């Protein structure tokens with residue numbers, strides 16, 4: 379048995395591949411375009427595992443994807459590949475339209491052709507799982523209930539609009555062509571191998587480098603945080619038992635303001651690696667210009683996943699964030715490799 383994973387050199391896809399190889403005896407074909415966010419160092423432990431095959435390529439390349447499907451006959455495809463950073467989508471939305479919309483469309487067509495050609499038994503068992511985000515639902519005010527699967531799609535950024543479009547395509551390929559799909563909409567992930575353009579790893583690394591900790595606007599925006607390995611376990615559960623054509627919200631029941639998240643990281647660093655001058659890392663907090671169109675609050679009701687598939691996260695925010703800070707302290711080589719080159723250009727462009 380084989381599965382095909384796309385975007386498996388990124389943050390969540392990379393964690394998914396590593397966890398899969400640790401827990402399942404099933405081979406993985408890992409297709410990734412190695413954009414700035416893709417990193418083979420993340421897959422170091424998988425590179426010598428004969429159950430893992432890495433393919434450098436684009437989900438929009440139909441010839442390649444069709445060849446991979448025909449050659450490896452996967453029982454499932456899990457689509458992580460995407461442009462994923464909201465701030466980059468504001469500076470340059472084109473890549474988001476290309477990968478998240480056109481790329482998903484091309485991949486759906488490749489998968490549809492493959493699935494149509496399967497024998498009845500394999501056609502019935504086949505699954506395409508599309509990994510998406512809570513950002514498709516737009517923003518909440520403080521008194522609103524958390525997002526459920528029936529909330530309207532109201533995306534506000536180029537990133538979330540492109541993900542919403544991809545979700546609609548996946549849905550349509552199920553309703554029109556019968557393609558056996560599952561979609562997951564998850565909240566903010568954090569954990570090992572997180573690219574340091576995103577809030578949590580950026581703050582950890584800036585703190586250690588004696589740089590400002592940039593907080594957009596008033597820092598009172600709220601996100602729900604989920605430890606990445608809990609996201610991976612939820613995806614495995616949905617793949618195993620999810621109902622065809624359904625969407626599942628995944629969340630950590632951990633609503634926090636950005637300012638609270640940053641202060642928590644500072645407090646953990648104060649304990650694990652105190653500043654030489656004895657001051658708290660919180661002294662480095664700096665309020666900077668807000669993100670245009672910044673969504674105020676996301677919150678996820680993951681009750682359907684609990685009720686129907688008996689899934690719940692294992693990490694609290696306190697346990698997960700401590701593990702995460704420790705991971706960055708323990709893995710300076712991974713950090714050094716990823717923060718060279720183009721990463722520096724991005725930081726200059728975004729923060730001046």
Ligand code: NAD
Pocket residue numbers: 384385386387388389390391409410411412413414415416417435436437438457458459460461462463477481509510511512541563564565566567568573
């Ligand atoms: P990431 O940016 O870290 O990784 C994306 C990966 O996809 C990279 O390895 C990149 O090289 C690859 N990729 C990009 N374009 C590609 C293409 N055209 N063909 C093949 N590979 C391509 O992203 P992530 O944070 O790991 O997110 C993975 C998925 O999960 C995305 O679909 C994202 O929308 C979704 N998601 C992310 C979060 C989060 O908090 N990070 C939360 C919910 C959902």
Ligand code: DAU
Pocket residue numbers: 462463464465510511512513564565566567575576577578580592593594595597599600601636669676
């Ligand atoms: O909600 C799920 C989404 O979470 C995923 O779909 C996206 O792929 C993922 O990038 C993430 O999006 P966010 O925009 O919420 O994540 P980010 O880490 O960029 O920002 C988290 C919050 O912190 C957000 O309110 C913006 C704020 N922020 C971010 C950065 C980079 C700051 O205040 N300062 C910063 O420097």
